[in-house]
Amino acid sequence: MTFLRTLGGAFDWRAEAINWPVTTDVGPGLAGVVAAETRVMWLDPSSGELAYRGVPIEVLASSPDFEATAHLLITGRGPTEDPEGIAEFRHQVRSSRNLPPDVVDLVRSLDPATHPTRILRAGVSALGCHELSVDDDLSGSRQWRELRVVGQVASLVGEICRHRNGLGSRAPEEGCSLAEGVLAALNDRRPEPDEIQALDLLWVLYAAHGLDAPTFTSMVVTSCLADPYYNIVAGLSALRGPKTGGASESVLDQLLPLDSPGAAETWVAKTLDSGGTIAGFGHRAYHMPDPRVVILRKEVAAMARKRGRSELFEIARAVESVATRALAPKGVFINVNFYGALLFHLLGAEPPLAPCLIAVGRMAGMAALVSEALDNIRLYRPLSRYVGVGERSP
Numbered sequence: 001m002t003f004l005r006t007l008g009g010a011f012d013w014r015a016e017a018i019n020w021p022v023t024t025d026v027g028p029g030l031a032g033v034v035a036a037e038t039r040v041m042w043l044d045p046s047s048g049e050l051a052y053r054g055v056p057i058e059v060l061a062s063s064p065d066f067e068a069t070a071h072l073l074i075t076g077r078g079p080t081e082d083p084e085g086i087a088e089f090r091h092q093v094r095s096s097r098n099l100p101p102d103v104v105d106l107v108r109s110l111d112p113a114t115h116p117t118r119i120l121r122a123g124v125s126a127l128g129c130h131e132l133s134v135d136d137d138l139s140g141s142r143q144w145r146e147l148r149v150v151g152q153v154a155s156l157v158g159e160i161c162r163h164r165n166g167l168g169s170r171a172p173e174e175g176c177s178l179a180e181g182v183l184a185a186l187n188d189r190r191p192e193p194d195e196i197q198a199l200d201l202l203w204v205l206y207a208a209h210g211l212d213a214p215t216f217t218s219m220v221v222t223s224c225l226a227d228p229y230y231n232i233v234a235g236l237s238a239l240r241g242p243k244t245g246g247a248s249e250s251v252l253d254q255l256l257p258l259d260s261p262g263a264a265e266t267w268v269a270k271t272l273d274s275g276g277t278i279a280g281f282g283h284r285a286y287h288m289p290d291p292r293v294v295i296l297r298k299e300v301a302a303m304a305r306k307r308g309r310s311e312l313f314e315i316a317r318a319v320e321s322v323a324t325r326a327l328a329p330k331g332v333f334i335n336v337n338f339y340g341a342l343l344f345h346l347l348g349a350e351p352p353l354a355p356c357l358i359a360v361g362r363m364a365g366m367a368a369l370v371s372e373a374l375d376n377i378r379l380y381r382p383l384s385r386y387v388g389v390g391e392r393s394p
Contacts, residue, residue: 029284035216035380040073040368041208048291052208053078061295064201066179067093070150070364073208074371090177096151097172097181099123100130104159104169112164116356117240119163121233123156128229149232150363154178157356158185164353179203182360187348195347198303199357202343205292205336206358208365210285214238215366222370223380235366239359242279248358250279251341252351254319260311261318268322278323280338289324289333296339303346316342 042051050057052069053076060069068079071089079086103126110119131148155172162169162185172181179199183191211219218235240246258264268278283290304313320334327333344354 030382031284035211036219036369036373038369038372039076040365040372041210043210043285045285045287048286048288050209050291057205057292058295060204061201061292064197064204066200066203066207066361066364067177069204069207070367073364073368092148093151093178094172094175094181096148097155097178099152099155099159099171100127103127103130103156107156107159107163108169110163112166115240116157116160116164116352117236117246117359119160120153120156120356120359121236121240123160124153124229124232124236127152127156128227128233131229149228150360150367151178153232153363154182154360157353157360158182160356161186161349161353162188164350178360182357183347186353194303194306198299198343198347201295201299202340202357203361203364205295206340206361208362208368211369212285213241213244214362215369218366219369219373220380222373223377225377228370231370232363232366235362236359239362240355246355247279247335247337248341248344248354249351251338252345252354254279255312255316255342256345256351258315258319261314264315264318265322268319268326272323272326278319278327280341281323281327281334282332283335286333286335287331290335292336293334293339296336296343300339300342300346303343307346309346312342312346 040053042049042054044050052060053072055072055078060072065079067090068086070093071082071086072078075082075085075089077085103123106126107119107123110122158172158181159169161182165186165188167185167188170185173184176184177196177200179196180191183195183199208215214235217238218231221231221234238244242250254267255264258267271278300316301310301313304310316339320338324334340358341351341354344357345351349357
């Protein structure tokens with residue numbers, strides 16, 4: 001009955017062969033497992049430190065530039081180290097935004113009330129039919145390193161925003177940044193500089209965060225040497241869930257109906273007393289408040305004030321305060337989606353569009369980690385521990 005052997009003994013995860021028996025005590029959701037080595041980003045759950053290629057997130061957020069951050073993540077070189085490289089990167093990403101007509105037609109053929117992430121998933125799949133030949137796979141990382149996908153996803157999201165809002169198709173203005181192009185599509189006007197900076201900031205903060213579920217899902221598909229559009233669709237599918245990027249949608253669904261800070265306090269107490277949850281609280285990685293929250297809270301306060309929506313910010317602060325008092329003793333803290341969702345809303349995005357907007361930023365981290373993994377790729381194939389009945393007759 002070898003299939004019932006207890007897994008035991010040391011496990012060398014770098015080994016080519018697995019020696020039995022094996023012991024790897026793993027919590028639910030692969031908690032505590034090191035599944036990859038990376039130079040792309042560093043996250044310390046205890047101190048809250050977060051850095052991309054060694055550059056602290058606070059430094060990147062102080063003068064946010066998503067395209068420069070994407071270049072840093074993927075190449076490891078900052079703008080001052082490689083000015084020609086970042087210029088070429090910007091050109092390459094921006095010039096990839098003109099979508100094939102039949103991809104636009106596909107978006108337009110779908111009900112605008114369809115959840116935007118479903119349309120985005122379909123659009124990315126259609127793009128794969130244009131970008132790759134029948135036999136293309138990931139044995140060479142050319143497609144990822146061309147980075148067309150970052151610009152393409154941004155353009156798709158802009159097209160989806162326009163379709164949902166009843167606006168006609170319009171290509172991004174030549175030479176404009178990704179953030180400027182998406183905001184122009186979303187609101188049908190030229191965005192203000194502070195709006196462009198705010199979206200750049202959001203994308204910088206969402207760009208990479210270790211092996212979160214969407215990135216890990218994408219890397220599992222990458223390990224099969226499937227083409228990059230399969231990887232993106234897989235990652236987007238994971239990003240949709242309410243435990244990942246979909247949480248930003250839930251935050252808005254909870255906050256927007258509240259009409260005052262007092263009502264917010266009452267609602268939080270009632271929700272928690274009835275066993276409910278507060279969207280935007282809890283994180284698998286951190287044992288403390290998400291360090292990105294401090295950055296976003298300040299930005300949301302400023303944007304709300306400029307938009308005459310200061311009461312919305314005060315409502316959010318009331319929810320944060322009451323929920324923190326109740327949940328912090330249990331180790332549950334506020335995360336990036338809480339104020340991230342509010343900032344997306346202040347920029348003009350209705351709740352269902354928030355996960356799509358997050359996806360644009362996350363493309364940079366996915367591309368960086370996938371390109372890195374391709375240098376020494378190995379098929380993901382974890383083990384499972386059998387806990388069923390013993391041998392028996394059928």
